Amino acid sequence: MTEKALRLGTRRSKLAMAQSGQVADAVSQVTGRPVELVEITTYGDVSREHLAQIGGTGVFVAALREALARGEVDFAVHSLKDLPTTQPDELVVAAIPEREDPRDVIIARDALKFTDLPRGARIGTGSPRRMAQLNAYARSHGMDIETVPIRGNVDTRIGYVTKGDLDAVVLAAAGLNRVGRSDEVTDFLSVDTVLPAPGQGALAVETTADNAELIAALAQLDDPLTRAAVTAERSLLAALEAGCSAPVGALADLLTDGQTVKEMRLRGVVGTTDGSTLVQLSTTGPVPETHEAATALGRELATEMLAQGAAGLMGERAL
Secondary structure (H helix, E strand, O other), X not given: OOOOOEEEEEEOOHHHHHHHHHHHHHHHHHHOOOEXXXXXXXXXXXXXXXXXXXXXXXXOOHHHXXXXXXXXXXEEEEEXXXXXXXXXXXXXXXXXXXXXXXXXXXXXXXXXXXXXXXXXXXXXXXXXXHHHHHHXXXXXXXXXXXXXXXXXXXXXXXXXXXXXXXXXXXEEHHHHHHOOOXXXXXXXXXXXXXXXXXXXXXXXXXXXXXXXXXXXXXXXXXXXXXXXXXXXXXXXXXXXXXXXXXXXXXXXXXXXOOOOEEEEEEEEEEEOOOOOOEEEEEEXXXXXXXXXXXXXXXXXXXXXXXXXXXXXXXXXXXO
């Protein structure tokens, strides 16, 4: 007799279905059980408001977590950057698989690179973080750009360029890779130009805390170095008291001597969306061996950033 299928809760978007399908295949391999995708519509998918207005953090997550709590699905897959930094006691992130490319990319008309865009170029993004850093780069390099707030799925956003409404849009490399559209990228933005969102490119596989057997099975998909990196990034975000709609970028990367991983460098940035002010700092230390050590790394850098005036750059903060 074949074992009962595991039910994986996923958002309905093409990107969510693609990344959930990849996780489903991996879970099937480690458990030997079939996995069926259960499509769930979230508030973030149906609302037409800009993410910063509807709270950013958690708008794509709440409905999936409610389905988990009600027992309608066995586990769920989230884009890690969408997860609120506080974890509910009744749920556990059982696996953070190896991270995809964390960088942001440009898709521009006429295959232009970011620095080749004409004066007055209109660049679409729904992210205050991207706006802050693109505008700061433009200011310091004598470029004249206008960042335009947009929403929508990958097709909609790329459509703004192909239809001629915008000169370029900014998207996450990981998402385009997962939906097989990375060949449309006209420029990869160096993390020295634009730091990604905390957790960008990583997935979180979440289940209920009382499902020990499934937690153990899902743990086989976990990548410890990715988990250490994103834990440090999200700890920075939490210590800055900022949601995922705040203009905060963070990236923890591993420094190697060619073969061995030696240290972890954590970089953080926060800025005003017009790019006039940025607080950008980094710290380097041993690769964190524990959740507590990774959390401490993020908290320490956040403390330094707050001392440099980061708090005043966050815009509207939840009290």
